[in-house]
Amino acid sequence: MPLIRAFPGLRPAEGRAADVAAPPYDVMNEAEARQMAEGREWSFLHISRPEIDLPQGTDPYAPEVYQKAAENLARMQQDGVLIRDTKPCYYVYRLTMGEHVQTGLAAAASVAAYDQNRIKKHEFTRPAKEDDRVRQVDALNAQTGPVFLVYPSAPEVDQILSQVSQAQPAMDVTAADQVRHEIWVLDDDATVARLTELFDAMDALYVADGHHRSAAGSRVGASRKEANPNHSGDESYNYFLSVIFPHNQMQILDYNRVVKDLNGLDKETFLASLESDFQVVPSEQPVKPAQPAEFGMYLDKQWYRLTLNPDKVPTDDPVARLDVSLLASYLIEPVLGISDPRRDARIDFVGGIRGLAGLEKRVDSGEMAVAFSLYPTRMEDLMAVADADEVMPPKSTWFEPKLADGLVSHVLD
Known part of the structure; x- marks a missing residue:
């Protein structure tokens, strides 16, 4: 056939x-x-x-x-x-x-x-x-x-x-x-x-x-x-x-994350816990990541640019090197305590079509405590995962426009 x-x-x-x-x-x-x-x-x-x-x-x-x-x-x-x-x-x-x-x-x-x-x-x-x-x-x-x-x-x-x-x-x-x-x-x-x-x-x-x-x-x-x-x-x-x-x-647009709480941490402790794996720099403007392994974070009406230390990015694993995987492995799971994003009600996902203002709205309303903006998954990364017979983490891609x-x-x- x-x-x-x-x-x-x-x-x-x-x-x-x-x-x-x-x-x-x-x-x-x-x-x-x-x-x-x-x-x-x-x-x-x-x-x-x-x-x-x-x-x-x-x-x-x-x-x-x-x-x-x-x-x-x-x-x-x-x-x-x-x-x-x-x-x-x-x-x-x-x-x-x-x-x-x-x-x-x-x-x-x-x-x-x-x-x-x-x-x-x-x-x-x-x-x-x-x-x-x-x-x-x-x-x-x-x-x-x-x-x-x-x-x-x-x-x-x-x-x-x-x-x-x-x-x-x-x-x-x-x-x-x-x-x-x-x-x-x-x-x-x-x-x-x-x-x-x-x-x-x-x-x-x-x-x-x-x-x-x-x-x-x-x-x-x-x-x-x-x-x-x-x-x-x-x-x-x-x-x-x-x-x-x-x-x-x-x-492919970004597929961003919002989390309801800081896993029992106060703001200062939470920010300090990120510094072993990320460069954390406050930003006067909303942060739309310009490259892989860079993230925006919105917390308490303040944007931050998070840059993952280069030695943390694997080169030989098409799933582990995805930005959604890196954020999960170095922040969402170890710091915020979310190990199963498919089932954990503390995390939600926001398509990039809603813009960074959509993230600010969810946090400023008090519904969520922190938001993360991601660099979009690249088509070549998706194909590499599929070629390896692997699967991507949930909510990795947001395709626009729709059929x-x-x-x-x-x-x-």
Whole structure:
């Protein structure tokens, strides 16, 4: 089986993309989803967050939620809001966020390649979230949330995507967050075949965002294979929906930390405890780290620049040398006493999209005692962790911009 293949996408009819496009299902809570979908009959939130069409307080994992999603998807097709292409296509997908532009390819990615770790992971998944995505795919008989993949930049692939995107896009939507989403339908047989060949020559792809969706794709594929006595390997369930971008166009923002207390220490003792591993320098301005192993810290209305002593940074361990690991190893665990950030309620995580003011707000309100700003994880670091078959600490990467839901879906025939 090829690493990726074209597929007949289910997508908004002409002029309907702005009505349909929605943020990813997991970047909002139910109240926010209800508000976003208010007055928008065809918003894809009615499929990705169907509990908004049921009474408040409905368990989002209840069977009737998945049934409502299937009903809503069927109605959008029956009413001609969503249409399906008649032949397998690739879809060139461009995201523009301010000055940042990245252009990738929407494709069906191989479950077998994922299972064999040719599509590489860097995070653990949670069973409850995996189960939710499996039930969603089974109810819809379609994959509607794309997995965000990365390929090592390849000149000919990049050139083809650039060339296709010179034409008028089939869909052009600027979302509420001012991110522009453009999609071109690539249905030329020769170009489709060449892209398939070029991707198949690659050693690996990398999951950037969407570990639960890719794991669900694998599980759905396995269960349907087992249930099909005539399984051939060519069925659509052997692939999952993805959008694949070149690694050198990715934008990873910082993923910062806030902690509720100083682990019983007073301010002076806490600051003194840092000096064996860090240079600690007060700053009159908010500190946005300019390089790895440098951190900002906000405490008692004062910013500090923390620079980890160079001999503390390992060179031969792709996980231990990550900034999120260094902060955990030399400050959050030994000084603040937090050894399991996945479960410890004393720590929280703030995406860089909220800026340093978002950290100040959490501390100044009294909700948190101290905040830390980090240098963003680099794409090369993520790939090195995945290549080593390791996993990253929780909340290591915050990718922006996000893909939209609803612009192209993969139906499981």
